[in-house]
Amino acid sequence: MEFTNLVDYLYQRGAANFKVKLGLERIEELTKRIGCPQNSFKSIHVTGTNGKGSVTTALSQILRYNGMKVGTFISPHLVSLTERIKINGENISEREFVQIYNEIEEEIKKMDLKGEEYAPSFFEITTAMAFKYFEKQKVDVGIIEVGLGGRLDATNVINSDVSVITSISKDHIKTLGNTLEAIAYEKAGIIKKNNFLVLGNIDESPKKVILNKAKEVNAEKVYEHGKDFNSTNHRYFINNNMLDYYGINSEIKDLIFGANGTFQMENVTTSLAVVEAFMQKFGKALSIEKIREAMANFYWEGRFEYTEINGKKIVFDGAHNFAAAQQLEKSINLYFPTQKKIALIGILDDKDYKKMSQIFASVFDKIIVTSVPTERGRHPELIYEEFKKHTKNVEFIKDPSEGFNKLLSEKSDIYFFTGSLYLLGKIKELISTNLVAL
Known part of the structure; x- marks a missing residue:
């Protein structure tokens, strides 16, 4: 096989x-x-x-x-x-x-x-x-x-x-x-x-x-x-x-x-x-x-992982639940307190996305909500509606590859990909196979 x-x-x-x-x-x-x-x-x-x-x-x-x-x-x-x-x-x-x-x-x-x-x-x-x-x-x-x-x-x-x-x-x-x-x-x-x-x-x-x-x-x-x-x-x-x-x-x-x-x-x-x-x-x-x-030499992929791609500063962080979202907020305030930050975010349906959306909305200057490629991520529109309660600078792009390209087309000091680890995996796969514009 x-x-x-x-x-x-x-x-x-x-x-x-x-x-x-x-x-x-x-x-x-x-x-x-x-x-x-x-x-x-x-x-x-x-x-x-x-x-x-x-x-x-x-x-x-x-x-x-x-x-x-x-x-x-x-x-x-x-x-x-x-x-x-x-x-x-x-x-x-x-x-x-x-x-x-x-x-x-x-x-x-x-x-x-x-x-x-x-x-x-x-x-x-x-x-x-x-x-x-x-x-x-x-x-x-x-x-x-x-x-x-x-x-x-x-x-x-x-x-x-x-x-x-x-x-x-x-x-x-x-x-x-x-x-x-x-x-x-x-x-x-x-x-x-x-x-x-x-x-x-x-x-x-x-x-x-x-x-x-x-x-x-x-x-x-x-x-x-x-x-x-x-x-x-x-x-x-x-x-x-x-x-x-x-x-x-x-x-x-x-x-x-x-x-x-x-x-x-x-x-x-x-x-x-x-x-x-x-x-x-x-x-x-x-x-x-x-x-x-x-x-x-200890790094942990997908957990506040910092890299640079074509001169753009990027952070991948699998803040997949409320406690992890709280830690992401603390980390952002320590490492990047004054820089402009925008994010592509996908959250699974069974997570506490109501509380998580409040945290994410408070730390990012702009947010793009996208879907997570799993059965547990079937309702990204509901999560988008929750984000709208906390910030005006949010949009919804269902396809993660389109969301990726849109995010990097914006001007920002730091670009974040966060929420589900499954979303991070999808983005990394798109990057490694050159299926997204960099």
């Missing part, structure tokens, strides 16, 4: 309609059928409402600079499905992607024969593929990002050595609950017996839920942001940010890292604590100089 045909087939299994199949029954059966590859490597499991992708990527960077072979599983991807499965920062090749699927296809089809309820979903299949690939590649550690929630997410079939919860805020409330405590309960489902737990900057009420769960399952150690590790002296410069880290066992002054955004200060801080916890658990030495090298 060709790669493009395989991708189409996998999406047809439900990803195109974003059907979520929560529960561990199918992934447990599928992984058993293919030999439980997730047990072949040490693992770090990362969840959180926001920040989990950045932390997962930073961990991969630091650990491979410290001499380990690192497998990384992330979601969603921006342009290619191969972005989800990486070894030492390099995407799985299209050929290897097809090969790994072929190796487990027979077992998938056996489960399909049992009926729709037992048929593995798109995400369950790609999760199993990642585990199988990491086993074949003999990785030292797999860093696994949760897809949705934690407790019932397909990735939770792993018996992780370190569990990480980056943040708790409201998102996916129809699935995870409409209170911070309910959401924290779902995230806390990744905590395992005898593993180490690292908590990012989390409010006291949801943190209490998490700590109770850690005690219940007998987690070996718990490290909390603000209690066991912290950072100070935050300095913000585009692609050249800096902080002082005070950790579990280490101090690192004037640590430089490329990833932009106010939120990256806490993500980097949490990542450093996770690395310390992981190394401590296995009695491994940690090189501060290697950490410096790794973080100097």
Whole structure:
């Protein structure tokens, strides 16, 4: 099967309609059928409402600079499905992607024969593929990002050595609950017996839920942001940010890292604590100089990502929910307080676009609302109507490529593409294939 045909087939299994199949029954059966590859490597499991992708990527960077072979599983991807499965920062090749699927296809089809309820979903299949690939590649550690929630997410079939919860805020409330405590309960489902737990900057009420769960399952150690590790002296410069880290066992002054955004200060801080916890658990030495090298090269695509194209200053930021929109506002006020800023924005129907539109309207001088290329973005006109309540400088262009061209035809100091990560992926694909005017 060709790669493009395989991708189409996998999406047809439900990803195109974003059907979520929560529960561990199918992934447990599928992984058993293919030999439980997730047990072949040490693992770090990362969840959180926001920040989990950045932390997962930073961990991969630091650990491979410290001499380990690192497998990384992330979601969603921006342009290619191969972005989800990486070894030492390099995407799985299209050929290897097809090969790994072929190796487990027979077992998938056996489960399909049992009926729709037992048929593995798109995400369950790609999760199993990642585990199988990491086993074949003999990785030292797999860093696994949760897809949705934690407790019932397909990735939770792993018996992780370190569990990480980056943040708790409201998102996916129809699935995870409409209170911070309910959401924290779902995230806390990744905590395992005898593993180490690292908590990012989390409010006291949801943190209490998490700590109770850690005690219940007998987690070996718990490290909390603000209690066991912290950072100070935050300095913000585009692609050249800096902080002082005070950790579990280490101090690192004037640590430089490329990833932009106010939120990256806490993500980097949490990542450093996770690395310390992981190394401590296995009695491994940690090189501060290697950490410096790794973080100097740490960027996270699509998260306040700054670039220049034909002399135009551009920021891609996947501010996909209300908390992320708040962080985008803070970042803009820090990095570009006086510059003129215009944006192409696409928001999914199931997000809190009413609150998000208020924030976006307050920071951008002009906004173009566009559609997001997914079934969850079928009603951009409703989102446009919401924006009109908060700003007069807004227009609606349904086609993202037309919106892109219109945005760059305007005069501005900075051009933003924000909202859904799916929109960012579409724009990056258009740029890479020269389907838009630059």
